[in-house]
Amino acid sequence: MKCIDFGRRFGLKVCMGLVLAVFAVGQPVLANDDVENSKDHPLFSRMKNFYIDNYEHNFDLVEFTITAGDDEKEMAVEGQTTRISYWIKDDASPPSAYQIVKNHVSAGQQIGAKVVEKGREKAVMHLIKDGRETWIVVQVHNGGESYLLTVVQSGDMKQEVKAGELLEALDKDGHVAVYINFASNSAVLDESASPVIREIVGMLKENPDLRVKVEGHTDSTGDAEANRRLSRDRAEAVVGALTGAGIAKERLMAAGHGASRPVADNATEAGRAKNRRVELVKI
Numbered sequence: 600m601k602c603i604d605f606g607r608r609f610g611l612k613v614c615m616g617l618v619l620a621v622f623a624v625g626q627p628v629l630a631n632d633d634v635e636n637s638k639d640h641p642l643f644s645r646m647k648n649f650y651i652d653n654y655e656h657n658f659d660l661v662e663f664t665i666t667a668g669d670d671e672k673e674m675a676v677e678g679q680t681t682r683i684s685y686w687i688k689d690d691a692s693p694p695s696a697y698q699i700v701k702n703h704v705s706a707g708q709q710i711g712a713k714v715v716e717k718g719r720e721k722a723v724m725h726l727i728k729d730g731r732e733t734w735i736v737v738q739v740h741n742g743g744e745s746y747l748l749t750v751v752q753s754g755d756m757k758q759e760v761k762a763g764e765l766l767e768a769l770d771k772d773g774h775v776a777v778y779i780n781f782a783s784n785s786a787v788l789d790e791s792a793s794p795v796i797r798e799i800v801g802m803l804k805e806n807p808d809l810r811v812k813v814e815g816h817t818d819s820t821g822d823a824e825a826n827r828r829l830s831r832d833r834a835e836a837v838v839g840a841l842t843g844a845g846i847a848k849e850r851l852m853a854a855g856h857g858a859s860r861p862v863a864d865n866a867t868e869a870g871r872a873k874n875r876r877v878e879l880v881k882i
Contacts, residue, residue, distance in 0.1 A: 631650050631688045631689060632650060633650050633651040634651050634652060634653060634654055636654070637651040637653075637654030637683070638651075638654070639651075639683070640681050640683060640748060640750050642706070642707075642710060642733075642735070642750060643703060643706055643707075643748060643750075644706070645685055646685065646694060646699055646702060646746070648687060648688050648691035649685040649686060649687055649688070649746075650685065650686060650688060651683055651684065651685060652684045652685065652686045652745070653682070653683075653684035654682070654683055654684070655680070655681070655682045656679070656680070656681045656682075657679075657680060658677075658678065658679055658680065659677070659678075659680040659751075660675060660676070660677045661675070661676050661677075661680055661734075661736075661749060661751050662674065662675045662676075663676075663723070663734075663736055663749075665715055665716050665723050666716055666718075667715075667716060674734070674867075675867050676734050676751045676753055676867075677751075677753060677872050678732075678751045678752045678753035678872075679751070679752045680749065680750070680751045680752075681748075681749070681750045681751075682747065682748070682749050683747070683748045684745065684746075684747050685745060685746050685747075685748070686744065686745045687743070687744045687745065693741075693742065693743040693744045694743050695742075695743050696719055696720045696739040696742060696743045696746075697719045697720075698743070699737070699739050699743060699746050700717065700718070700719065700720065700721065700722045700737060700739060703722055703724075703735075703737045703748070704717055704722050704724065704737075707722075707724040707726070707735055710726065710728070711726060711727075711728060712724040712725060712726040712733075712735060713725045713726070720738065720739040720740075721736070721737065721738050721739070722735075722736070722737045723735070723736050723737075731752055731753065732752075732753045733750060733751065733752045733753070734750070734751045734753070735748075735749070735750050735751075736748075736749040736750075737749075753872065759794070760777060760794075760795055760798050761798055762798045762799075762801040762802035762805060763802075765777070765798060765799065765802045765879065766802050766805075766806060766809075769809075769811070769879065769881045770881075773880065773881050774878050774879065774880045774881065775878065775879050776862070776876045776877070776878050777795055777799070777876070777877050777878070777879065778795075778875075778876055778877075779792045779795050779796070779833075779837060779876075779877045780792050781833055781836070784829070786829065786832035786833045786835070786836045787836070788836055788837075788840060792840075796837070796840045796841065796844070797844075799837075799841060799879070800841060800844040800845070800846060803841065803846050803850065804845070804846070809850070809881070810849075810850045810851070810852075810881075810882045811850070811851060811852075811879045811880060811881060811882060812851075812852040812853070812854055812879070812880040812882050813834045813835075813837045813838050813841075813851060813852065813853050813854070813877060813878075813879060813880075814830075814834055814853075814854045814855070814856060814877065814878040814879075814880055815829070815830030815831060815832070815833040815834035815837075815853075815854070815855040815856065815877055816830055816856055816857070816858070816860060816861075816874060816875065816876050816877070816878065817829055817830050817857050817858050817874065817875055818858055818861075818865050818870075818871035818872075818874040818875050819858040819861070819865040819871070819874070820865075820871065823857055823858065824857075826857035826858050827855055827856070827857035827859075828855065829855070829857075830855035830856055830857050831853065831854065831855025832855070833855070833877065834853040834854055834855050834877065835853045837853075837877055838851045838852075838853045852882065858874065861874045862874060862876070
């Protein structure tokens with residue numbers, strides 16, 4: 600994975616996988632109109648007399664630094680990411696950089712966000728709402744003429760898998776991780792799980808001699824025994840979905856390992872997201 604360090608100018612480093620997309624706050628070449636297919640983030644209204652110069656919304660990993668006094672903490676957050684670059688209109692006078700920061704901090708506090716860092720040109724806020732964790736970074740440039748708003752709503756990535764890819768991984772490694780989404784702290788399958796379940800069913804129907812164990816895994820948050828039970832219940836929910844689609848129960852097993860077999864660092868949200876998984880194990 601390649602990372603772009605925007606350094607002092609942006610205060611952000613963006614890491615991407617196969618596709619590298621550079622999102623920069625550059626001097627606008629077209630005046631005063633919002634870039635096509637852009638919009639304000641629902642959590643924040645734009646500053647008066649600003650327009651959108653650049654806009655991105657996708658699943659990404661965002662790395663940034665939190666500064667508190669002499670201490671700095673490196674953060675890596677994975678989730679649905681929105682980046683909006685705003686520029687002041689040609690015929691308007693820009694506000695001060697601190698005014699932009701203070702405006703966003705006030706708006707964030709009104710919706711329950713905790714202010715983690717607040718300076719003259721940068722603010723970082725943290726919001727937990729409806730079971731989702733959101734990080735907000737506001738970075739002002741050019742003395743208030745432009746600012747970059749980055750909002751990352753962490754959560755599990757919707758995985759796109761194909762039956763052939765699953766079988767190839769099982770034949771090669773004996774196991775494969777699939778990221779099947781469930782309701783928060785529940786074994787109820789989310790609607791987004793349907794495409795993954797469908798591909799697993801297709802693989803099993805195309806290979807009638809294949810038997811698999813469905814293993815549930817969680818991150819380390821919460822009680823260890825509760826995590827083990829939750830992981831077991833989730834594995835059984837997947838087995839139930841497979842048998843409901845016509846796969847013989849004799850070909851399937853369910854097991855729950857809780858947080859005992861992590862594949863990433865539980866100290867970061869990105870790592871915890873990877874540890875919350877279901878694995879298919881060839882038997």
